Amino acid sequence: MAKRLFSRSSTSLLFFNGFTNPVKTQIVKHIHCDTIKPEVPCKEIKIPVQWGHISAKLWGDENERPILALHGWQDNAGTWDPLAPLLSKHKSILAIDFPGHGLSSWFPPGMHYYSWELPRLILLLKEYFKWDKVSLLCHSMGSIAGLRFASSYPEEIDFYIAVDSLIADDYDLDLVARTYPKNMLNVNLAQTRLDQEPPLYTYDELAKVWHMGTRKSVSIDSAKILMKRGSKPSKKYPNKFFVSRDARLKYILFTPESKPFVETLIKKLKCPTLYFKAVDSPYASDEFSVEMREVIERNNENFECHFVPGTHHVHLNNPELIMPHISQFLKKHNFLPS
Structure with missing residues (x-):
């Protein structure tokens, strides 16, 4: 049975902060989020972290473990506003603002952002909420973070959905x-x-x-x-x-990683994986990205890929193009009743 996200008796709940002391999740309030479907309720929450808080929107039933939704570089949790009302009818969604984005706290002065901090944040959230598994819905930078987590902790994830990125695009090292x-x-x-x-x-x-x-x-x-x-x-x-x-x-200094390392990492991705490639997007189209997508396909029998019309933000501009595929994917792998 999925664990509860929030307390039944109050609007706050004690979680462990991933280190030593219990901390309290603040501002768990019922609102109607201003989206294209304003009748669908959601909750705004703040999750304490050592440098401040992570802001998030919870869509759907707070009594079940949600899908963790991760946005792209310089976007925010609002990227899921059009899709969340459609999907949360079936599965709860917790859409977070990454550090420095949206309503989440910035890193302290003098510090800088590093891309591998994002999969570590996923791990912290799993520990906060005492989830048995993590379910991921990701876009762009969030997809890269999600794949890194799913490949690093293959036993800790039940499914991974990615929009228009899997790995960082190949870099011109001279550039x-x-x-x-x-x-x-x-x-x-x-x-x-x-x-x-x-x-x-x-x-x-x-x-x-x-x-x-x-x-x-x-x-x-x-x-x-x-x-x-x-x-x-x-x-x-x-x-x-x-x-x-x-x-x-x-x-952000997008540090290039060796191709052998990337290939070794992605071969560890074994969970059911649904990938959307937006045909009008220039991203994830370089030779190495395509090659690594094919490596995943050969090594993961539960991988499926759909090419959909639209830009890099197809999930935001045209959620109706991907929602049917998500529903079918979740039913196929018994995450939703058929």
């Missing part, structure tokens, strides 16, 4: 070597501006900036969904808005 010096300077500069407001825009201007910043992958309407957790009004100019995620995220 990486040229970029690192500039990125490190930019990180140091960003460290001095953590308390300053970024560039300001009107609401509609910011939606267009967000849309263009994703190379039009996120539609204007979808950008406004992400802006609900990813923007704030200016304190000086209340009619202007700014992107509220941690600016240091722009300069």
